[in-house]
Amino acid sequence: MFHYPFDPSQFSETARVWWNLFGFYLTVAILLGIAVYAALVLIPFIYSRSRKAVDEIKPGVVPGERGRNAYLAVIVVLILASFLAVFVESYISVNELASLIEEEYGVTIEQLQAGEADGALVVEVRGFQWGWTFKYPNGIESDVLYLPAGRPVIFKVTSDDVFHAFSIPDLRVKVDAIPGQVNMGWTVPQTPGTYRIQCYELCGVGHAEMISKAVVLPPELFDFWYESLGEELVVEEGG
Amino acid sequence: MAHRVLQIKRWLFTTNHKDVGILYLVTALYFFVIAGTLALLFRIQLSVPENDFLPAGKFNQAVTNHGLLMVFWFISPLGFAFANYFVPIQLGAKDMAFPRLNALSYWLLLFGGLLMLAGFFMPGGTADFGWTAYAPLNTETFTPNPGANLVAFGLLMLIASVTVGTVNFLVTIFQLRAKGYKMLGLPMFVWGIFFTVLMMLWAFPSLQAALTLLAVDRILGANIFTAPKGGIIWDHLFWFFGHPEVYIVLFPGLALALDLISVFSRRPLLGRKVIIGALAAAAALSFGVYAHHMFMTGVSLSYLKVHMFTTELISVPFGIITILAILSMIGGAIRLSTPMLFALGSIAVFIIGGFSGVFNSNPVLDIANRGSYWVVAHFHYVMVGAALFALFGGLYYWFPKMTGRMYNETLGKIHFIISFIGFNILYFPMFFLIDMPRRIYTYPEWTGWGPLNFIATVGAFIFGLSHLIMFANLLYSMKHGPRVDRNPWGAWSYEWMVESPPPEYNFEGIPVVQGNRLMVVMANGAKPHVELHEGNHLSPWPLLISLGPFLFLLGLGMWLGQVKFALPLIVVGAIISLYSVYGWFRDDFYERFKFEEPPEYKERWPFTSIHRVKLGMYFFLFGDAVFFAGLVGAYIFMRLEAGATLSGLVTHNILLGLLATLLMLWSAVFMxxxxxxxxxxxxxxxxxxxxxxxxxxLAYVVVTGLDWASVFAVGFTLADPAIATSATTALAHVLHLLAGLLVALYLTLKIWVRGFTGHVPETLDALAVYWGFLAAISVLVFGVTYVF
Amino acid sequence: MGEGEAQGAQKVDYAVRLRERRKLAWAVAVGFMSSALLMVFTLGVVTGALTTGAALAVAVAVITLFVAFMLMDIVWEGWGIQLFSVITVIIVMLLMLNIIFGRQVMP
Structure with a gap:
């Protein structure tokens, strides 16, 4: 049931998009970080021993301006460039997340926003102090979330009382549950198994206990459960 | 004995900026110890899965108060301890522009903090909704704990303190520089404080608006945040303040680290002007990025992308600052003394904090980060790491200046090494707890979070206890350290040109800057501050004027929590408040408090022709505009989002509204x-x-009262969020006006009896500006809440 | 009692006198003009001539800014105060725009 944060991409489509992007950011951060830390450690190391160094700080004299040098501009440009690269990448990924479901599963963003689509399973999620209720289109109400593998799922998330945040961390689903408002979230679970559902917004004394289960089933098993109107299933844990 | 009484009187009634700075320092460290202890308590609770050291309620209270105390009563006040002590000296000034207001902002801060702590002793406990206090969890319905009221009151006192301090620092930095001292030549620390107070000026009123609405909800039983979607407006108002707040906490430390790096590597900063520009850019951007805290609240995709863009943009100025700081050291004669080590440590952790922040700017990555320990790690790297390390570096740096004695260098280095290692053991594992939610008091064993949490707790104890070395070192050295001369570090700025500790009025002459040379010239051997050495810079009113509201609000909180002895406290508090206001006015009436007028030999660009009272009023009003914008914005939000369908046209009598607005307008014209x-x-x-x-x-107040009476008479109540928000706006406006009327009454009396003596024309000029502002606000309020 | 008054009267030079009188005249003019605008605005709302939100918002913003800039002396001050006023207006607008546009378009 516990999956270490790295590479959750086999669990769901959103997790895949997340992981690609996280990997990109992490690579950029580590590369830039190595350069910056090397400078931060090496420069004091070298120049605390250097004997040729000049003392340019004189008591009572405002230090002069330095840095009309060209490399100042180079630094600025470098930072701007890496910023732009990150921005372009992340801009694309936001669009990717929104359009992925359309391209691969035929569910448009408009349908997603309206919370009704033919190809997708729509689950109404209600948070309350302290627990979750999941309601399916055929009227099943459950406190365990059963999901089909390989099919888009839309979550219509709301709350009865205070702010909660509905999340299935391993599937990279997180949507704020806000009283009086329905927020949409979606994913395509890929790997059957049992996943942790937890509240990610402090919601009172029972916040830590607001844990539930998401069970991703193979499609035929899910259909069986769905049509038998939510009888208890005994599923072997996996994934 | 007499000496001791004098000492007590000095510390209670002082208005000297250095004394106030010391008070700030001691108070900040006191709250640091309390908030740190709270942190250790909940780290013990989290060290192993399914622990039962702290139950959920207590855990949440500890977390909430840890956050609030650390952010508002420790890191910021620590920065402002140094700012109070050193900014005036670094400018070449003898004190702040408004010494009494300076003392006032300290006492408001202290009593605000005590009010918060008092929450712990209320039956049912104190606030437990997190330092972000998300609505509607923070309302009476979901958090009936009476201590939560005291927390809200404490924060309101803090905001009063911040407002006063902000105005004071802005006027000081703009108008009290030594003759010839150009803004660009100021030390980076002054620049850091300058941008900090600018952000405070425009950010804190938004929190003030949010807390005012919360107080209306909690005390008058309104229905603002409990309305459907009503909690979102808290998000907006809180984060409009909350994101700049991160930089408010960071900037003093970051700027100080830049100064330290320059001094200890004996090199001027590389691209000084670029760094100042980058600080300005980051400060400006901080107001346009806050929706990255709200990515998951269901805001529209285009809005989300705008904030993603601005958030990523903010990495550019900080990247420039960091890299220039590091490259500045090239070619220098670097001395790795304790302050330098802390400065480098601050930059080192700031890099990790900054990089992890870029991850949070992306809505897709935010799916994992939001509400998780990743975020906890990120903001502790920025706010604790970068800010605290730099400020502790400053403590070591300025310790010889403040005491005249040197601390023990070896112990200082040991403190740095242990705290730096402890810090990283504490927070780095949290990056790997990316799927563990924040603020959970316990977690099941199967989550596998146990080992990393245990490591973090070990780190917490190393980090927390390492500061005992510093306390021991500094306390011992204060009495027994070797004496030092004026400038042990060979630094360049003004504070190193005066004795250690500096004399009461800082300079034994007139500070003047010629070109890039700082000088103190003697005016024909005469000491220009001699006439001020008569003890008339002591004033009891800053203390009492803060003590009164403290007792009053404490009583009010106890009364709301149905605790005994509440009413006597309310009465005593009210009496002290009224009496101290009277006392302050009386002192001014007879001009007993002789504070130094900024003389002609001060640099006052770009406000050369404005009197400091009027300038202070302007700055106050620029902030106040955001307060009213927050209230009016809340009304607009309620009408748009929260199902408050009735326009003001239906609920109000528009002709009464017009009459009230015209009365207010002409009142301003006559003022x-x-x-x-x-x-x-x-x-x-x-x-x-x-x-x-x-x-x-007064007619305006009466007409407005009549209008609201008619609204309530028809049957509308505060349960309607639109009514509640617009009533709060009207109430805030009337309270502003009543406060102004007190000053108007004082001025009328003084002009009548004593004529235009002292600062009367300037004060009246400032009051007219205040009245003009209130007239503009009343037009705005009329146009929005009566018509929309 | 009359001392301060006499002192004050002596010190005021011609330029200041002219400036203060001009300010005084302007204040009265602003009083009348804003009152008239407010009455027209109210009339427009009551009769239904001003119905769209944009028209209302513009009317309110114009009168508010007019009153603020005139009666707060901002037009009479140097560029420093004017710059700060503009920044304040921008920040107020930022908060308002965020509140208005930072909402859900999804149902």
């Missing part, structure tokens, strides 16, 4: 005429204007 009278030296005109204005404003 303006009174101020012209004072400038022209025409007593009749001034008195006539003042009286007419007073009469018209």
């Amino acid at each position: 303006y005429i009174a101020a012209r009278g004072a400038k022209l030296g025409d007593k009749t005109l001034a008195l006539a204007g003042l009286s007419l204005s007073t009469v018209l404003s």
Whole structure:
């Protein structure tokens, strides 16, 4: 049931998009970080021993301006460039997340926003102090979330009382549950198994206990459960 | 004995900026110990899965108060301890522009903090909704704990303190620089404080608006945040303040680290102007990025992308600052003394904090980060790491200046090494807890979070206890350290040109800057501050004027929590408040408090022709505009989002509203005429204007009251969020006006009895500006809440 | 009692006198003009001539800014105060725009 944060991409489509992007950011951060830390450690190391160094700080004299040098501009440009690269990448990924479901599963963003689509399973999620209720289109109400593998799922998330945040961390689903408002979230679970559902917004004394289960089933098993109107299933844990 | 009494009197009644700075320092460290202890308590609770050291309620209270105390009563005040002590000296000034207000902002801060702590002793406990206090969890319905009211009151006192301090620092930095001292030549620390107070000026009123609405909800039983979607407006108001707040906490430390790096590597900063520009850019951007805290609240995709863009943009100025700071050291004669080590440590952790922040700017990555320990790690790297390390570096750096004695260098280095290692053991594992939610008091064993949490707890104890070395070192060295001369570090700025500790009025002459040379010139051997050495810079009123509201609000909180002895406290608090206001005015009436007028030999660019009272009023009003914008914005939000369908046209009598607005408008015109009278030296005109204005404003209050009475008479109540928000706006406006009327009354009396002595014309001029502002706000409020 | 008054009267030079009188005249003019605008605005709302939100918002913003800039002396001050006023207006607008546009378009 516990999956270490790295590479959750086999669990769901959103997790895949997340992981690609996280990997990109992490690579950029580590590369830039190595350069910056090397400078931060090496420069004091070298120049605390250097004997040729000049003392340019004189008591009572405002230090002069330095840095009309060209490399100042180079630094600025470098930072701007890496910023732009990150921005372009992340801009694309936001669009990717929104359009992925359309391209691969035929569910448009408009349908997603309206919370009704033919190809997708729509689950109404209600948070309350302290627990979750999941309601399916055929009227099943459950406190365990059963999901089909390989099919888009839309979550219509709301709350009865205070702010909660509905999340299935391993599937990279997180949507704020806000009283009086329905927020949409979606994913395509890929790997059957049992996943942790937890509240990610402090919601009172029972916040830590607001844990539930998401069970991703193979499609035929899910259909069986769905049509038998939510009888208890005994599923072997996996994934 | 007499000496000791004098000492007590000095510390209680002082208005000297250095004394106030020491008070800030001691208070900040006191709250640091309390908030740190709270942190250790909940780290013990989290060290192993399914622990039962702290139950959920207590855990949440500890987390909430840890956050609030650390952010508002420790890191910021620590930065401002140094700012109080050193900014005036670094400018070449003898004190702040408003010494009494400076003391006032300290006492408001202290009593605000004590009010917060008092929450712990209320039956049912104190606030437990997190430092972000998300609505509607923070309302009476979901958090009935009476201590939560005290927390809200404490924060409101803090905001009062911050507002006063902000105005004071801005006027000081703009108008009290030594003759010839250009803004660009100021030390980076002054620049850091300058941008900090600018952000405080425009950010804190938004929190003030949010807390005012919360107080209305909690005390008057309104239904603002409990309305459907109503909690979102808290998000907006809180984060409009909350994101700049991160930089408010960071900037003093970051700027100080830049100064330290320059001094200890004996090199001027590389691209000084670029760094200042980058600080300005980051400060400006901080107001346009806050929705990255709200990515998951269901905001529209385009809005989300705009904030993603601005958030990523903010990495550019900080990247430039960091890299220039590091490259500045090239070619220098670097000395790795304790302050330098802390400065480098601050930059080192800031890099990790900054990089992890870029991850949070992306809505897709935010799916994992939001509400998780990743975020906890990120903001502790920025706010604790970068800010605290740099400020502790500053503590070591300025310790010889403040005490005249040197600390133990070896112990200082040991403190740095242990705290730096402890810090990283504490927070780095949290990056790997990316799927563990924040603020959970326990977690099941199967989550596998146990080992990393245990490591973090070990780190917490190493980090927390390492500071004992510092306390021991500094306390011992204060009495027994070796004496040092004026400038042990060979630093360049003004504070190193005076004795250690500096004399009461800082300079034994007149500070003047010629070109890039800082000088203190003797005016024919005479000491220009001699006439001020008569003890008349002591004032009891800053203390009492803060003590009164403290007792009053404590009583009110106890009364709301149905605790005994509440009413006597309320009464005593009210009496002290009224008496101390009277006392302050009386001192001014007889001009007993002789504070130094900024003399001609001060640099006052770009406000050369404005008196400091009026300038202070302007700055106050620029902040206040955001407060009213927050209230009016809340009303607009309620009408758009929260199902408050009835327009003001239906609920109000628009003709009464028009009449009230016209009365307010003409009241402002007459106040303006009174101020012209004072400038022209025409007593009749001034008195006539003042009286007419007073009469018209009272009429405005009456008409507004009648209008609201008619609204409530029809059956509308505060349960309607639109009514509640617009009533709060009207109430805030009327309270502003009543406060102004007190000053108007004082001025009328003083002009009548004593004529245009002292600062009367300037004060009246400032008051006219205040009245003009209130008139503009009343037009805005009329246009929005009566018509929309 | 009359001392300060006499002192004040002596010190005021001609330029200041002219400036203060001009300010005084302007204040009265602003009073009348804003009152008239407010009455027209209210009339427009009551009769239904001003119905769209944009028209209302513009009317309110114009009168508010007019009153603020005139009666707060901002037009009479140097560029420093004017710059700060503009920044304040921008920040107020930022908060308002965020509140208005930072909402859900999804149902």
